[in-house]
Amino acid sequence: MNQALQNTGTFLGHPKGLFICFFTEMWERFSYYGMRALLIFYLVQHWGFSDGDEYILYGAYTTLVYMMPVIGGVLADRYLGSRKAVTFGAVLLVLGHTLMTVENNVQIFYLSLALIISGVGFLKPNISTMVGALYPDGDPRRDSGFTIFYMGINIGAASASIVCGYLGQTYGWAYGFGAAGVGMLFGLIVFIWGQKYLDGHAEPPSDEYKEKYFGISKEIWCYVSGVAMVFVCWILIQYTSVVGGLVAALGSISILFWIYYSLKKCEPVERDRLLSVGVLVMFSLIFWALFEQAGSSLNILTDRGVDRNFFGWDVPASMFQSLNAIFIFTLAPFFAYLWLFLGKRNIEPSIPIKFAMGLFFVGLGFLFLVFGMSSEPISSMDDSGNELVLGAKTAVVWIFVIYLVHTIGELCLSPVGLSSVTKLSPQRIVGVMMGMWFLASAAGNFLAGIVATSTSSEEYRKLQKEFKELGQEGYANIPYTEIEKIGFVDAYTAVGWGAIGFSILLMLLSPLLVKMMHGIK
The missing domain is CATH 1.20.1250.20 (MFS general substrate transporter like domains)
Structure with missing residues (x-):
C-alpha cells in the first residue's frame, strides 16, 4: 500500500504531520532563542567586545538570519522539497550549536554562527511551507493548524530563554549553548522519526533534483550550495560593514523594482x-x-x-x-x-x-x-x-x-x-x-x-x-x-x-x- 495512504490520519482533528512540524519547530526555536538570549553577554563578557562592536556584530548576525531563508526557500521550491531542506538545515543547526560550546577559538565561534545562520536559512521557511501543504485548498482547519504551529514557536522561545539563559549565566556558557544544541538534536530526531506522517507533501516538486550536472546530481549541488552559504556567512559575520552594504544594495534594488513594477506593470x-x-x-x-x-x-x-x-x-x-x-x-x-x-x-x-x-x-x-x-x-x-x-x-x-x-x-x-x-x-x-x-x-x-x-x-x-x-x-x-x-x-x-x-x-x-x-x- 502507498506509504502516504498508510499514514493518513488525524490527531485532535488535524493531520498527524502538523504535530511533527510543531515539535520540530518548537525545538528549533528553543535552540535559536536559547543561543540568542546569551549571545550579547557572550560577546561582551567572554570575548571582550566593547565600544558598540558587540551591538553591530549582533545586528549583523540577526540580519543574516533573516536574509538566508530566501536562498533556502528557493532551493527547496525548485529542487529539494521541504523535507530534505528541513533535514539538512537541522543538521547544520546541530553542528553550529555544538561548536558554540568551544570557548577558546574565535574562528570556531564565527563558524558556529555561520552554521546556525545557514541552518535557519534551510529550515525556517520550509517548515512553515510544510504545514500549509498538509491542508487541501479551502480546508477550514488551516488557520487553526497554523495557530497550533505558532504556539510551538512561542513555547520553544519562552522555555529556551529560561533554561539556556539560566544554565549559561549560572554554570557557564558551554552549558547554555549545549542545552540549545541538545534541543535542536531533539528536533532533528523528531523530524526524522515523523517523516512518515507528512503524507508525501514535503517531497521534491519533480525528479529534476536527480539530474546530473558535471556528473553530480542537482540534489548534491544544493547541499554544496549550503556549505558555500556557511563559508560566505563565516566571512560576512567577521566583516559587518559588508553586511550593511549588502542590505543597503538589496534594499535599493527592491525599492526600485517595487516602484517600477507598480507604475509600469x-x-x-x-x-x-x-x-x-x-x-x-x-x-x-x-x-x-x-x-x-x-x-x-x-x-x-x-x-x-x-x-x-x-x-x-x-x-x-x-x-x-x-x-x-x-x-x-x-x-x-x-x-x-x-x-x-x-x-x-x-x-x-x-x-x-x-x-x-x-x-x-x-x-x-x-x-x-x-x-x-x-x-x-x-x-x-x-x-x-x-x-x-x-x-x-x-x-x-x-x-x-x-x-x-x-x-x-x-x-x-x-x-x-x-x-x-x-x-x-x-x-x-x-x-x-x-x-x-x-x-x-x-x-x-x-x-x-x-x-x-x-x-x-x-x-x-x-x-x-x-x-x-x-x-x-x-x-x-x-x-x-x-x-x-x-x-x-x-x-x-x-x-x-x-x-x-x-x-x-x-x-x-x-x-x-x-x-x-x-x-x-
Whole structure:
C-alpha cells in the first residue's frame, strides 16, 4: 500500500504531520532563542567586545538570519522539497550549536554562527511551507493548524530563554549553548522519526533534483550550495560593514523594482494596492529596528542597570528574554478575538492604523522604561577615595512593562503585515513582496545594532578604554555609573519619541493609503 495512504490520519482533528512540524519547530526555536538570549553577554563578557562592536556584530548576525531563508526557500521550491531542506538545515543547526560550546577559538565561534545562520536559512521557511501543504485548498482547519504551529514557536522561545539563559549565566556558557544544541538534536530526531506522517507533501516538486550536472546530481549541488552559504556567512559575520552594504544594495534594488513594477506593470487598482503595501513595509523596518533592541541593548541594560533580585536570587538577565514569547502566547487569542469583535461592528481599525498602533506602542514602551529609570543617582567612593556617582538600579517591574507594551505593538503590526502583503500584492509577485517584507525585517535588525550603539555615551566609551588600558575587561569590571545610565536614557527617549512621531505620520497618511487599497481590509 502507498506509504502516504498508510499514514493518513488525524490527531485532535488535524493531520498527524502538523504535530511533527510543531515539535520540530518548537525545538528549533528553543535552540535559536536559547543561543540568542546569551549571545550579547557572550560577546561582551567572554570575548571582550566593547565600544558598540558587540551591538553591530549582533545586528549583523540577526540580519543574516533573516536574509538566508530566501536562498533556502528557493532551493527547496525548485529542487529539494521541504523535507530534505528541513533535514539538512537541522543538521547544520546541530553542528553550529555544538561548536558554540568551544570557548577558546574565535574562528570556531564565527563558524558556529555561520552554521546556525545557514541552518535557519534551510529550515525556517520550509517548515512553515510544510504545514500549509498538509491542508487541501479551502480546508477550514488551516488557520487553526497554523495557530497550533505558532504556539510551538512561542513555547520553544519562552522555555529556551529560561533554561539556556539560566544554565549559561549560572554554570557557564558551554552549558547554555549545549542545552540549545541538545534541543535542536531533539528536533532533528523528531523530524526524522515523523517523516512518515507528512503524507508525501514535503517531497521534491519533480525528479529534476536527480539530474546530473558535471556528473553530480542537482540534489548534491544544493547541499554544496549550503556549505558555500556557511563559508560566505563565516566571512560576512567577521566583516559587518559588508553586511550593511549588502542590505543597503538589496534594499535599493527592491525599492526600485517595487516602484517600477507598480507604475509600469500594473493596472490602476493593482498599482495603488502595491504602492500602499510597499509604504507599510517601509514603516515596518522602523518598527523592527526598535523592537529588536530586546536582544541587544535592552538585554545589557537588564543585566547592569536593573534590580533583578527576587527573594535573594539575582535572576539572570537572559531569562527575561522569555517575556515576549510568554506575552504573545497569552495575548494573541485576545487580539484575534478583538479584531473579529470590532470587525462585526464595522469599527475595526484599518491596516495602516494597526501599523501606526504598532509603532506607537513600541515608542511608548521605551518612554515607560525611561520614566522608570528616573531614580536619583547614588554617590559612593572608589578604592582611591574619589567620589563615584553610581546609576540607581531600575525596578524590575519596568522590564515587564516594556516587554508587555512592545508585545502589544508586535501583535498590532507583525501578523497584520504578513496578511496585508498576501492580500494587497498581485498574486504573480506575492512571493517577491513577501521577500521584501523579510528583507525589511533584516534591514531593521541591522539598523537595530546601530541604534543600540547610541546607548553607549562617549564618556562611557572613554571609561571602557581606561579599564582596558589597565588590563581589565572593559565591560565586566566597570560599575553601573550615572554615565552609562544617561546613555540609555538619552537613546531610549529619542527612539521612543521618534517612534511616536512616525506613528503620527502614518496616521496622517492612513486615509490616502486606505483609499489606495480599494476595499481591502
